[in-house]
Amino acid sequence: MRRKLIYYIYILTNKYNTTFYIGVTNSIFKRLFEHKFGLMEGFTKKYKVKKLVYLEEYSDIKEAIAREKQLKNWHRDWKINLIKKVNPKFDDMSVFD
Numbered sequence: 317m318r319r320k321l322i323y324y325i326y327i328l329t330n331k332y333n334t335t336f337y338i339g340v341t342n343s344i345f346k347r348l349f350e351h352k353f354g355l356m357e358g359f360t361k362k363y364k365v366k367k368l369v370y371l372e373e374y375s376d377i378k379e380a381i382a383r384e385k386q387l388k389n390w391h392r393d394w395k396i397n398l399i400k401k402v403n404p405k406f407d408d409m410s411v412f413d
Contacts, residue, residue, distance in 0.1 A: 323380035325387065327370035327399060330363060333406045336395055337365045340384040344371070348410045368410040370399045 324344045328337045328351060337360050341347040350356045352366050359365065374380035387395065403409065 320375065321377075323374045323377050325372040325374070325380055325383050326368060327387070327395065328360060328365045329367050329369050329406065330365050331367065333367075333369075335363045335365055336392075337363075338384055338387050338395075340380050342377075345411070352410065367406070367408045369403050369406050369408070371409060 321342045323340060323342050324347075325338065325340050326344065326347075328339070329335060339347065348368060351360050354361045372380075372383065374383065387398075390398075399406065
C-alpha cells in the first residue's frame with residue numbers, strides 16, 4: 317500500500333521579521349533542517365531566513381503549489397496579517413534551535 321504524502325506550504329523569516337520566504341515541500345523536517353543549518357545555497361542562506369512562522373498542510377500537491385504561488389503574489393502586509401492570525405508574536409514554530 318502506498319503511503320499518503322502530506323505537502324506543506326511554509327513561510328520563513330529572518331530574526332528581524334523583515335524578509336520572507338515561501339516554499340512547498342513534502343518533507344518539512346528535512347527542509348527546515350536544511351534551511352536552519354544553511355545546507356541550501358540561495359536566498360534563504362544569503363539572507364539568513366531560518367525562522368518558521370507559518371505552516372499549512374495539503375494532501376494534494378497541485379493545491380499546495382497553487383497556494384504557494386498565490387501567497388508569493390500577495391502584498392507584504394497581507395502575508396504579515398496571515399502570519400499574525402496564527403502566530404502573533406512571530407515565534408519560531410520549528411523544532412530546531
